[in-house]
Amino acid sequence: MLELYNDRLQDLFVSLTGEACSQPQSHGQAKRVEIKRNRKGVVFAQGAETKEASSAQELYALFQQACANRHISATKMNVESSRSHLIVGIMVESRNLTNGSVSTGKLSLVDLAGSERAAKTGAKDHQLKEANSINKSLSALGDVISALSSELPHVPYRNSKLTQVMQDSLGGNAKTLMIVNISPSECNSDETLT
Template sequence: VSAYMLELYNDQLQDLLAPPAADGAGGGRRVEIKRTRRGVVFAQGAETREASSAQELYALFQQASAQRHISATKMNVESSRSHLIVCVLVESRNLTNGSLSTGKLSLVDLDGSERAAKTGAKDHQLREANSINKSLSALGDVISALSAELPHVPYRNSKLTQVMQDSLGGDAKTLMIVTVSPSETSLDETLTSLV
């Protein structure tokens, strides 16, 4: 079992497991989205770490989560400012015939759709919110195209949809959990998320 963990921040993929650069920022390596001949998406340049137990995998997750961009807004004291992408890769070798089986589990924590007036976002927070909302719109376009069985699915419109391509189309199994607020003041965000 191995994993890589990325953050999509302001439309840039950042490796959350890479050692910090000299300036204290996240890993300096460039991460690019690539696909194998079989259509499996992978992050070229991302640090991939092996885990021999659930505890080791959880420790990697905690390490990566601590590197995410967060800041306070009027709606949330610790608002994530990015999408988190965790890919768990599983390889199994048949000891009888030597054949190799592989699997991939992608866990994607999408940042919420925000209304700048409610969050009080300005300057860099406003740029972050615009980037988040743009990628969520692109994801909505992909889901709509897949649902309508259109001949063209616009995966390339966002890095988010590119990295999620093998999790959404083909024979992938996808489960989306939408967390919504029961508060009437969040009704617009709730409806947008559900749509």
């Protein structure tokens, strides 16, 4: 589990000393995580902690542990506003008990965080930097989706760490589902349209 915070990938399972987290980290300088692709084109985070789970309960416990280390902050619009993109990579392995063959697949769950207008959220200083970083990577994602849907010869995955991490979830034979949560309030219609 990673977060993309101010254009830096941070491992939510590893503390600043490199040991597995049991306490929320202080959000200082974290272990370096780099985006890589294997020979099959599967994106992975080199330097990130990998955990095993053999049940839904174990997976949920890991999810809760890592989420406790995510950057959140109060704004005028949300008392617990996420200040980053959350990236969960789940490698699923299935063994056929009859012939012993193993099938693997990757499920990527990404909380894109919301685009926000500083005037409405009251973001200043550090929060404004966080919002600008989120909005920049969301714009890059829009560019990638536009290039893919237009079948352009060049898809600008490298314009953002977010799109680099999501590359194998967007192009090729990947199946992508985006769930958009929008406000029903008329005062938020500008954000809804965006």
